[in-house]
Amino acid sequence: MDRTIPSTQRRVTLAARPEGAPRLSDFAVRVGPVPTPADGEVLVRTVYLSLDPYLRGRMGSSAAHSSATPAVPLGGVMEGGTVGEVALSAAAGFAPGDLVTGNSGWQEYAVQPAAALRRLDPAAAPVSTALGILGMPGLTGWAGLVEIGRPRPGETVVVAAATGVVGSVVGQLARRRGARAVGIAGGPDKVAWLRAAGFDAAIDHRAPDFAGQLAAATPDGIDVYVENVGGRVWDAVWPRLNRHARVPVCGVASAYSATGRGTGDMSALLSHLVTRSITMRGFAFHEFAHLRPQFEAEVAAGLRAGELVHHEEVVTGLDRAPAAFLGMLAGEHLGKRLVRVGADPTR
């Protein structure tokens, strides 16, 4: 395929810091140069851009986003995980046409140090999965469940945002370990998808009787809760945590766009942790990067064998990334939402 490298490219930059829910006007599409790689660097053409809730935190401003990572500077290119094709290489081990995953951000081309890239094998799995079930969110779900949650057969595992990559991995892997998997999601379509994906029970958090439905779906209490949403789901879940329950905490999606304070009964929570000897453990996937071989051994093999289900939504065109991102924050997506920024040479 002819891959002429243009001299200019489009980028999505951060135009304003949102208070609360971001708006389209917080983003701007700009034209900029295509950079040239120096020694040890690679020019990567973006194929897929990953849309993830944590990116709201990188937009900054809301005090609720207690982040250890600095926000994107105003006028800077939005961050984001990507799958791309090597266009030019000044680094040993990479050649034009190689497929890689990295963090090029919301732009058509980026120069990246070779050490920041991981090579992909299109024969092993569709390359887009490197941003989903075989990427950051997949590893997050796997590590949270397997390394922190450690469910035993017969235990009850609950996860919210259960149609998302983290949630669907948690639920499916919990079932493979003989645990009962209960998924929480918003709306009847997502609940139906969870049932089809094999969850033992699925609950709509928008239901007026949500807490009562959760209680009915977890008659023996909850042993593992993989926390990625917070808010009223957390308020309903924690009183049902059993003795020695484990709570891997990998995200607080409900807070990403909140301007108000997410108040809760902190004293009662602390008392419950004491009397039930419960562990809560915040974590990020990169703490478990050294376990990628074990993760891939289970999840990539499960995908190839058709034993694990995953769902992708692909939006075409970098210009549509802001709207697709806002929709994802509002929960309108099912599964992994990606933007196809450029042609996928494997399809």
Place this chain on the structure above:
Amino acid sequence: MDRTIPSTQRRVTLAARPEGAPRLSDFAVRVGPVPTPADGEVLVRTVYLSLDPYLRGRMGSSAAHSSATPAVPLGGVMEGGTVGEVALSAAAGFAPGDLVTGNSGWQEYAVQPAAALRRLDPAAAPVSTALGILGMPGLTGWAGLVEIGRPRPGETVVVAAATGVVGSVVGQLARRRGARAVGIAGGPDKVAWLRAAGFDAAIDHRAPDFAGQLAAATPDGIDVYVENVGGRVWDAVWPRLNRHARVPVCGVASAYSATGRGTGDMSALLSHLVTRSITMRGFAFHEFAHLRPQFEAEVAAGLRAGELVHHEEVVTGLDRAPAAFLGMLAGEHLGKRLVRVGADPTR
């Protein structure tokens, strides 16, 4: 010594379930029989009764007391840890005059199964310490710090109710491990005691500028926080928790008598746990009972060598137990508060 066993004894019973802070009228002193031990049982004469915050939970009623242990029944004898002298034995391995620790409750005599007693060696340490630094609270502090907190040299360890047994053990053992120990307590007398006991910094949580003082005393943030109070102390502590901080949670003293809800910014807490990869772990001392040899090897030896400081307040007379308990819940004590119910044969 002549120890005639009487036919009747005094007991303190639970007369009413308190809403919020208990009152003297929630207790009643009653006269009852002295029971006779059956096979495998021992009649123990109470010498010391332990007053501990968790006993508020055993009085029941407030919803904040999410306890896995049932409350004392109305009209029942108040629970409580005790040191006593064997008066009559129908169990192999126990003879009159033996000193033991168990849970006789708030009464002068109790029959207990031999398996519920632990024999004490008065030559190793004063027997009253079995309710304090060498007992439940001492093991709680040791296990929370050593097994969960695991401070490294140069790290900052913070503990509240720091003049209590748990807190003073945590602070002193943290310093022995090369960590910086910061104690929080209420009032200038307690703060002065903490400084004398070797804490690197001591803060009065009643100070209007408490949060600012905590920040000044923890310039490098907080790596280990042993949580035993909750409330506004917790609100000030958690935003200062560092990456990979550990939070052993063994009590929520501020909630034991609260009728209101202990609200806090739950979303911001969860976000902080994620972005800093923080672990919170509720626990109770009995989970670590198998480590008593290691605990005693450090703490009993430290006591004998005069390297560890502890402080006891002994109130004389079972009738005074309710008032002494209410005062302890209000924080008027320093160190371990005990009631001497009967003569101590070792003094």
